[in-house]
Amino acid sequence: MATEFSGTVVGPGDAGYDELRSVFNGMIDRKPERILRCRNAADVAAAITTARADGRPISVYGGGHGVTGSAVIDGGVCVDLREINHVEVDAGNRTVTVGGGATWGAVDAATQEHGLAVTGGRVSSTGVGGLSLGSGSGWLERTYGFTCDSLVAAEVVTAAGEIVTASDDSHPDLFWALRGGGGNFGVVTEFTFALHPVGPIVLGGMLLYPGFMAKEVLRNWRDFMLDAPREVGGGVALITAPPEEFVPEPARGQPACGVIVLYVGDPEEGQRVLEPLTSFGPPAANLVGPMPYVAVQQLLDPPNPKGMHNYWSGDFLESFPDEAIETWVDNVQPPTSPLTQMIVVAGGGAIGDLTDDDTAFGNRGAPFNLHYLSMWPPDPSQDEVNIAKTRTIAAAMKPWTTGGVYLNFIGDEGLIRVEQAYGPEKYARLRKIKRVWDPDNVFRHNQNIPPAD
Incomplete structure (x- = not known):
């Protein structure tokens, strides 16, 4: 190993071991036998070869953001790519x-x-x-x-x-x-x-509404997105209003509906295109305006801190009729945890430029994609109720789903769920x-x- 592996080996008891084995989802507490901090592809090859020779199972740590915590593995070898970050x-x-x-x-x-x-x-x-x-x-x-x-x-x-x-x-x-x-x-x-x-300057940001307006906001957003030009991206999140200055004080800590928008193109043209969204309501807070694209990409960083307990699932929708919107909102509100974010994003546009068979992952015709993102403080006593709530919401939405799923949105839901993500023919391939x-x-x-x- 010493002659083949140029990286660093970190094991239990070594400085930094606990930090290196931590992942985004605070529910995950796995202890690899060793963490191999690779510097290049040759190190990765050496790590895999050695782990296999020793009969040890392997995990791969890239960003550690996946909700399943698959980046780390109990009693095995964690092949750590974080230093390969050019x-x-x-x-x-x-x-x-x-x-x-x-x-x-x-x-x-x-x-x-x-x-x-x-x-x-x-x-x-x-x-x-x-x-x-x-x-x-x-x-x-x-x-x-x-x-x-x-x-x-x-x-x-x-x-x-x-x-x-x-x-x-x-x-x-x-x-x-x-x-x-x-x-x-x-x-x-x-x-x-x-x-x-x-960019580098785009038209983007968030519109925030009180939770009691969620159904009408979702109907307006749905109707707009079904015919929106491909330059428009975004989604709607059912959340709890944060205790921030931009939120009116009576709304802080209360159920809320956030509409995130992005227009890829001239910001002035975007203001005209997005007017059916930005003028609706009116919102309790309108944070949409010209801003750096990197700022849009960081909008969800504050409500997604590392170390919270997380349980996720997801579904693609065949349609999002009024009945589905009512079911969605009625089951989500009030949330079990103020950190939970139940998100719907719009499909269409360039997603459909390729066929389902052009890449391994398909589901390109679905008009909407649901992400059930439950998050709560790192308190195990809250795990059961939050997980149960997520499963209840997902079950209530099943009548409108395609059966497909975006795998990065789900947790450990079994091989059958993986197969459903691809369909039988593609899964066989x-x-x-x-x-x-x-x-x-x-x-x-x-x-x-x-x-x-």
Whole structure:
């Protein structure tokens, strides 16, 4: 190991071990046998080879933001990519090369220096790897598609410890599977994305309404988004109004409805386009205006601190009729925890430019995507009631769902839920590709796709 691995090995009792094994979801308290802090793809290959030789299970730590906490594993080897975090922009060719341990905040900062961007996470601490491999939902998706739609190439360390490049021209089946198939097929140590013109100043922000207006706000937003131009992105969150100065004092700590909007284009034109949203209500607080794109990308950072207890689920909707809106609001309000955020985002636009078969992940025709994001302080006595509430809300919305799901939005819901995310034919194809690249299911500490028999 000493001659092959140039990184740092951290184990129980070592300085920094507890911090390194912590993840976004405070419910996760796993203790790897060792954490291998890799500096490059060769280190990752050495880590995988050694762990397999020792008979140890493997997890991969990119951003550690996934709700399942799959970045860390009890009694196994955590392959830590966080030091592989380079971000290199080629403005002339409109591409960015990103290390597998980078976060979206770093990518946004680097690309925005050139007025460019790629669809990224809605919280800046989200890891590039997990989001991209899970397809990648973000505020830019209606304009430029999922994150994986802009993926040009990936450097992959395989279960056999080999380093390969996957692209349309090199290992195309692997490249297809990486775009939405999760971390099932190898460890991606470097992503190359196509970049698109965005900002640096865009029209964006949030409209905040009292909770009792949620149903009419959602109806207005739904009707607008069904015909909205692809330059418009955004969603609606049923939340608790924070104790901030921009919130009228009587509304603080009360159920609220937040509408997040982004217009990718000329801000003056955006003001005209977004007028049906910004003039509705009126809102209790209107925080929409010209702002840096990076500020839009950080809007959800404050209400998503690391270390809270989290339980998530999700569903794509076939439609969002008035009855579904009423059911949604009636089940969500009042929230069990003031930290909980129940979110609906709009599909359409560039998401549908590719077919469901063009990438591993599909569900491209769904007009809306629900994210049940329950969050509460790190108090185990609150776990049961918050988890039960989330499941009740999800069950109530089932009549309007497609059966598909965006995997990055869900927790440990079993193999059947993973299969439903892809459908039987695509799932079978993914299992065959898995058999080629990871026949022993080394990369199984995830939303797992087992190899075909």
